[in-house]
Structure formats: structure tokens, C-alpha cells
Amino acid sequence: MAAAAALMRSLDDGEPEARAALRALYAHAGRAHVVGVTGPPGSGKSTLVDRLVELARKEGRSVGVVAVDPTSPVSGGAVLGDRIRMQRHATDKGVFIRSLATRGSLGGLSASVFDTVTVLDAMGKDLILIETAGVGQDGVKVAGAAHTVLVVLSPGMGDDIQAIKAGILEIGDVYAVNKADMADAETLERSLHLALDGVPSRDGWQRVIVKTEARSGKGVDELAVMLRRHRESLAQGGAWERRSQAMAKAAFEELLEVGVRTRIKKNLASDKAWKTLLEGLACRRMDPRAAAQRGLRRLLRGT
Numbered sequence: 001m002a003a004a005a006a007l008m009r010s011l012d013d014g015e016p017e018a019r020a021a022l023r024a025l026y027a028h029a030g031r032a033h034v035v036g037v038t039g040p041p042g043s044g045k046s047t048l049v050d051r052l053v054e055l056a057r058k059e060g061r062s063v064g065v066v067a068v069d070p071t072s073p074v075s076g077g078a079v080l081g082d083r084i085r086m087q088r089h090a091t092d093k094g095v096f097i098r099s100l101a102t103r104g105s106l107g108g109l110s111a112s113v114f115d116t117v118t119v120l121d122a123m124g125k126d127l128i129l130i131e132t133a134g135v136g137q138d139g140v141k142v143a144g145a146a147h148t149v150l151v152v153l154s155p156g157m158g159d160d161i162q163a164i165k166a167g168i169l170e171i172g173d174v175y176a177v178n179k180a181d182m183a184d185a186e187t188l189e190r191s192l193h194l195a196l197d198g199v200p201s202r203d204g205w206q207r208v209i210v211k212t213e214a215r216s217g218k219g220v221d222e223l224a225v226m227l228r229r230h231r232e233s234l235a236q237g238g239a240w241e242r243r244s245q246a247m248a249k250a251a252f253e254e255l256l257e258v259g260v261r262t263r264i265k266k267n268l269a270s271d272k273a274w275k276t277l278l279e280g281l282a283c284r285r286m287d288p289r290a291a292a293q294r295g296l297r298r299l300l301r302g303t
């Protein structure tokens with residue numbers, strides 16, 4: 001546990017030995033069921049994750065949790081709430097929780113998520129839950145890095161379905177209508193059913209909706225069953241491998257992009273040839289497209 005935590009920190013610091021250790025670990029990873037938990041801020045993702053952890057532990061399964069940016073403007077102060085809630089798992093050796101903040105990170109967030117998942121997986125965790133606020137690019141990206149995507153919605157968000165439709169309806173495998181104790185839960189469930197009706201099944205799996213009350217724990221058993229059923233469905237249909245490969249590809253692509261972006265920033269700040277390109281732009285001797293082409297060529301040549 002302590003070793004894993006230290007390794008994750010060293011990875012974030014970019015230490016070469018840590019990278020080497022991760023390479024060795026990667027060969028042994030690939031067994032864990034990775035579940036991405038996403039949805040609008042404040043819908044109850046953390047509360048639900050906490051319940052899922054509790055349930056998995058009762059069944060004797062080990063769990064890893066990666067919480068991406070647990071503070072949102074809507075439920076500000078959630079970090080503290082998350083910590084207090086999750087605290088009860090802190091002394092449990094079968095649970096490993098890691099929070100990653102998006103704020104202030106330079107595109108390295110997804111890389112940290114991938115690294116953390118690899119370490120947790122190689123540690124032998126049966127279930128890995130990645131919580132991310134499902135708004136914006138990061139949410140979708142991280143959701144794409146999972147075998148199963150759980151979308152958590154809750155009533156009281158207005159005409160939310162219409163608003164979030166585009167981003168959220170395609171990515172989910174299992175949908176939780178959380179805060180089912182609230183008055184509008186039925187309405188939300190109905191509109192979600194309607195909205196999902198038109199979405200084709202994926203990997204032979206028909207998307208399911210489960211009503212939950214994360215606060216009391218009601219419905220969480222059924223949710224856990226559905227997550228497991230999705231895993232079994234993937235395994236039976238041969239889609240498990242496909243998803244695993246897609247996850248590796250997503251990590252690969254993301255790391256390539258981060259690498260290139262970092263190089264570009266560095267070159268813009270300090271590379272002499274790139275400074276010349278910038279000067280050419282400034283006096284309109286060159287247009288942005290031509291400058292970008294030259295920049296790219298230099299970048300690909302490694303100069």
C-alpha cells in the first residue's frame with residue numbers, strides 16, 4: 001500500500017525509475033474491472049462510489065478508487081465531504097483511494113489517471129472506480145478509459161436531459177437515477193428511458209437504468225449487480241478484450257497528445273527556431289498555417 005502510494009507520487013514527478021517500475025507492472029495488469037463513474041456535478045457520484053466500495057468489501061472484493069477533481073462549483077466543499085465519507089475505508093487494506101485534482105494540472109491529468117489505474121490493477125484490485133465530473137472533455141475522456149461507464153444523474157436539474165443528452169447518452173452502459181427519494185425522480189427516469197430508447201445497444205448490451213438512493217444505500221445492490229452483469233456480458237461476447245484494447249489505445253493517444261502539447265509549449269517558450277517563426281508571424285511575413293507546418297516538421301524531426 002505505502003509502496004503503491006509512493007510509486008504513484010514518483011510517477012507524477014516523472015522519475016525514470018518509477019516509469020520503469022510501471023512498465024514492469026503493466027505486463028501484470030489487465031484483470032481489474034474498471035468502472036468510470038461520471039455525471040453532472042452534485043448528482044451523488046461520490047456518495048454512490050462510497051456505497052459501491054462498501055458493498056464490494058462485504059463481498060470480499062478489493063477496490064481502488066480514483067477521484068478526479070472532487071470539488072465542483074455546485075457542491076463546493078465536497079472534497080471535505082468525500083474525505084469524511086471515505087475515511088471509514090481508510091484503514092481497510094482492501095481499499096485504495098486516490099484523489100487527483102484537475103486544477104493547475106497541465107494536461108497531465110489523464111496520464112495520472114491511467115498510471116494510477118495500472119498500479120491499482122497490478123496490485124490485484126478486483127474493482128477500480130474512477131469518479132469524474134461528466135462535464136467537459138476530461139469527463140468524457142476518462143469515461144472512455146473504462147470497461148463499464150456508469151452515468152449518475154439526479155432530479156432537480158431542470159430540463160437537464162435535453163441539455164446533457166449529447167454528451168452523456170452515448171457514453172453510458174449503466175445509468176443511475178440517484179436521489180430517487182426526491183420528488184422528480186420518476187420524471188427523470190421516464191425522460192431518460194425515452195431518450196435512451198433511440199440509442200443503439202453497444203457490444204450487445206442494452207443500456208439499463210437503476211434507481212438509487214446513495215445516501216441511504218437503497219438500490220445500490222441492484223446497481224452493483226448491473227455493473228457486474230455488464231462485465232459478464234463483455235466477457236461472454238468477446239468485447240472485454242476490445243474494450244481493454246480501446247482503453248490502452250485511449251491511454252496511448254492521450255499520452256502522445258500530452259507529449260506533443262508539452263513539447264510545443266516548451267518550444268514556444270524557449271526554442272530559437274520557433275522564436276523566429278513567431279517573429280515571422282508578428283510582422284506578417286508568414287501566416288499561422290505556414291508557421292504551424294514548419295513547426296510540425298521541426299517537431300517530427302526532433303529538432
Ligand SMILES: Nc1nc2c(ncn2[C@@H]2O[C@H](COP(=O)(O)OP(=O)(O)OP(=O)(O)O)[C@@H](O)[C@H]2O)c(=O)[nH]1
Pocket residue numbers: 040041042043044045046047048069070071072075076078081133178179180181182212213214215216
Ligand atoms: N436526497 C438525496 N441526496 C443525496 C443522495 N445521494 C447523494 N446526495 C447528496 O447530494 C450531494 C452531492 O453528493 P456527492 O456524492 O458529493 O455528489 P458528486 O456527484 O460526487 O458531486 P461532485 O463530485 O462535486 O460532482 C450531497 O449533499 C449528498 O449527500 C440521495 O440519494 N438522496
Ligand SMILES: [Mg+2]
Pocket residue numbers: 045046047070078082131
Ligand atoms: Mg464527487
